[in-house]
Each structure stands twice: as structure tokens, then as C-alpha cells.
Amino acid sequence: MNFGVLVFPGSNCDIDMFKAVRDVLGENVEYVWHTETDLSKFDCILVPGGFSYGDYLRCGAIARFANVMEALQKAAAEGKYILGVCNGFQVLTESHLLPGALLRNNNLKFNCYQTVLTVENNETPFTTEYAKGQEITIPIAHGEGSFYVNDEQLAELEANKQIIFRYKNNPNGSVSDIAGVSNKAGNVVGMMPHPERAVKDILGSADGAAMFKSVLNAWREQHEQKVSR
């Protein structure tokens, strides 16, 4: 399986993401600079955290117009697996690949610590290795992670099972304790907590590793189906 990690000027979790794939899965993983226009070789594209373009104007607002984003839109439409973490999540909402927006934390602090998440939907390509309702420990590190949708959009997310993770103790004022969401099709997932920083016990938690295993399994199942046809 081929993984691509997008790199924008100001990305700073790209190496963690790269190593998480390499160490947890041992699959092929490459960095993809923001000027790239072709993502066709990748089965899964990871949009890492950081401060792309210095977070100028709004988090993710400028990254949205990078050359690689057109290719990412195409990959999303083709049903490829896409995961955005932290600033990556902000980039995906700004690109309208995911619903909602991320606002400044309600306590105005940069929150950087372990959080307990509840797995709300374990049927996405990134969450099948979890049990529904499972509590997992994943760190957060953000100042603008307060997820916002209006009441109508929230009802829609609930109805379509697009809420993937919720915080047990809401750290930032996110609507309905939401920590991660997916698109309608389920192939694009975004979250503020960092699963790539929780792949080994020595990091404080290994609960994030299952996200990477999940997507490899999803790809294998899809691939085997194709082979057996």
C-alpha cells in the first residue's frame, strides 16, 4: 500500500506521520511537496499538522489553494482514503472536503496534553480496528480546535454517522464534544487529536496505531476483492 504525506511550508507533524506509517505498518510512505499535481500513485493521503503558511488569515485558508489540493479533491472524489490531523483537519474543512470549521479554543489556550476520546463510529476505513464506544487516549496540541457546525448541520452529521470521535472532557468548546468527523462517504476523516503521536507505549499511548492498521485492512479488503473478481 502507498501512503503520501502532504508537506506545506510550515507543516511540522509530517515526520511523525511518516514514521507512524513506516513503524506501525512497514508500508511504502513518501513525502509529497505542496507543488505536486499528481497523487494517483497513492492509496492513502495523510494531511499532517503544523502551521501551514503561518496560519495567515485563518488556519488552513492559504494551504487550500496549493497546487496539490486540486489533486487531493480528485483523490477524495475517487474514494481514496484521506486523513487530516490538526492543521490537516483545518485544511480539509477550509477545502470543504469536510463539514464545519475550527475556531479558537474557548479558553483561549494552546492545549497540549493527552485526551480521552470515545470512538463514535468504527465503520470508517480509519476506525474498524476499534470497538464502538471504545475509549482511547490520544494527545491534542492546538490553539484553534473548537469544532463548529450549526444545529442543522449537527443533526445532519448525527444522521449520517459522520461524527467519528468525541472528547470525554471537552478541551476547547467544540460543538457536541466533537473531536473528529468524516465526509458523507466516510473515506475522508479529520480530527484535532494526533493519532500519529500515539503509536507506541513509550509515547504515552499506543492507541493511535489502530487507525493506521484500520486503513491498511480496508485497503487490503478492497484490493483482495478486486483480485478475486
Added chain:
Amino acid sequence: MLKATVYVTIKESVLDPQGKTVQGALQKMQFNEVSSVRIGKYLELELDTNDRAAAEVRVKEMCEKLLANTVVEDYRFELTVVEEG
């Protein structure tokens, strides 16, 4: 030349914790009449055109596409004539 002055504000329905904090600070300084503070962005765009109607359309597009995130923000703008010097 035209100048577009763009104001981007957080929607009324969305909490503004920064504004709340500034309000608290003002009240602490005895400016008790301040009942609300909302913080937004102010942008000045110089446009190489004198066509006001066209500029109106273009600036609206800029706001919708980039300058504001219409999920959580409102925007308004004014166009003024700039004397070329």
C-alpha cells in the same frame, strides 16, 4: 484606482472568546458601559481598476473564496476612489 475596505466578522451565532476576554479587561478598567466586544479583521485592497461594478463582483468573489470563511464569518466591504499620485 479603487480601494476595497473589507471587514470580516464572526457570525452572531458563533462565540467569540477573544472578544469576551477583551470585554472583561475593559470592565476591569471601569469601562462598565461595554456590554459586548466582537473582534474581526480589517483588510485594505488596492485594485487596479476604475470599474466599480466589476470591482463589486470581483471583491465579493474574493470574500467568498478566501477572505472570509462563510461557515463562521460574515463580511462586508466598501469601495472608494483613490486619487493616483
